[in-house]
Amino acid sequence: MSLSRKSKPLYLQIKNIIKDRILHGVYPIESNIPSEPQLEQEFAVSKITIRNAVSELVQEGYLEKSSGKGTKVIRNTSTSKLSTWKRFTELLVEEGHKIQKQLLRTEAVSHEEGTLLHRLFGERSLRIERLYLLNGAPYIHYTHYLTLRKGDMELSDLEAQSLYGLLEEKDVPLAKFRDQFTVALAPPFVEHALRVESSTPLLKRTRYSYDDTGELIEFSEGYYNTEMQQYIVDYDV
Known part of the structure; x- marks a missing residue:
């Protein structure tokens, strides 16, 4: 490597x-x-x-x-600030599953005026497309959009580690997250990546990530093939 x-x-x-x-x-x-x-x-x-x-x-x-x-x-759970509960992928690993990541695409993209992405980021953002495999089979497709106002965050090593871990290393603190869940039909390129039939309903997670000043750093859309594995949240009280 x-x-x-x-x-x-x-x-x-x-x-x-x-x-x-x-x-x-x-x-x-x-x-x-x-x-x-x-x-x-x-x-x-x-x-x-x-x-x-x-x-x-x-x-x-x-x-x-x-x-x-x-x-x-001797330990396979992180101390990430992402949440106070265990991350979904960590729970799968604890159950004996193997998660693999593929970086599909990284590019700067332009946004048309009036679109959601233009309202969130302005004229341009960095688009990152990733695929997660569960025991070798495509399971989750993520499309992340990152602000360009933080400058060059040297994302060349995204293949090797998590996006949020990399942002943390680059001194881009994430202090607040808002997740929204729904059932939706994925775009054709996502259906192709996940190898699901056309018009298959999938769990969709939309995430807004903010820094400690309230500035939006990341917006992402994730599609989960829950026919393979249900989405899990495990709370400790």
């Missing part, structure tokens, strides 16, 4: 990639992550870079190192 030599330190990039794999079940709980030589070969970096990345995850409580027994995953 190629890493950005102009972005944050390499060990932090690798740390975030490994962490994202843990959170999405690629490295399951109680299993060992690949050995240091394997990770060195995958990322084409030195031993000390891998050790620094792993040490960070040990300090954060995701990994445990045992002499002669490898490095084991």
Whole structure:
């Protein structure tokens, strides 16, 4: 996997990639992550870079190192500020599912005057299209729109980690979220990505994400094929 030599330190990039794999079940709980030589070969970096990345995850409580027994995953839930409850994907991973992400498209787009996106962002925004696979099958399609008023947020490594985690790293704080749910027919390109028949009703989640000043940072539309897996919210009280 190629890493950005102009972005944050390499060990932090690798740390975030490994962490994202843990959170999405690629490295399951109680299993060992690949050995240091394997990770060195995958990322084409030195031993000390891998050790620094792993040490960070040990300090954060995701990994445990045992002499002669490898490095084991001991936690697979995040401490994200996204919500006070566990994220949907984390619940699926806890149940033994594997979540994979595909970055389909990233582009700056223009908005026609009078449209919802023009009212939200003005003339232009950054559009990100992503697909989530559940145990290898297309399950969720997201289209995110991000404000361009924050400047270049270096989104080249979106393939490797979550959008919200990346925004957090870029010092773009998200303080408030508003989700709306409905049942809707998806656009044809979403139906194609999810491999569902035309005019299939899908769960649609619309999200508005704001920073701590109340400025809208992200607007997104997600379509879920709940025939595969129902949407879950697990509250702890």
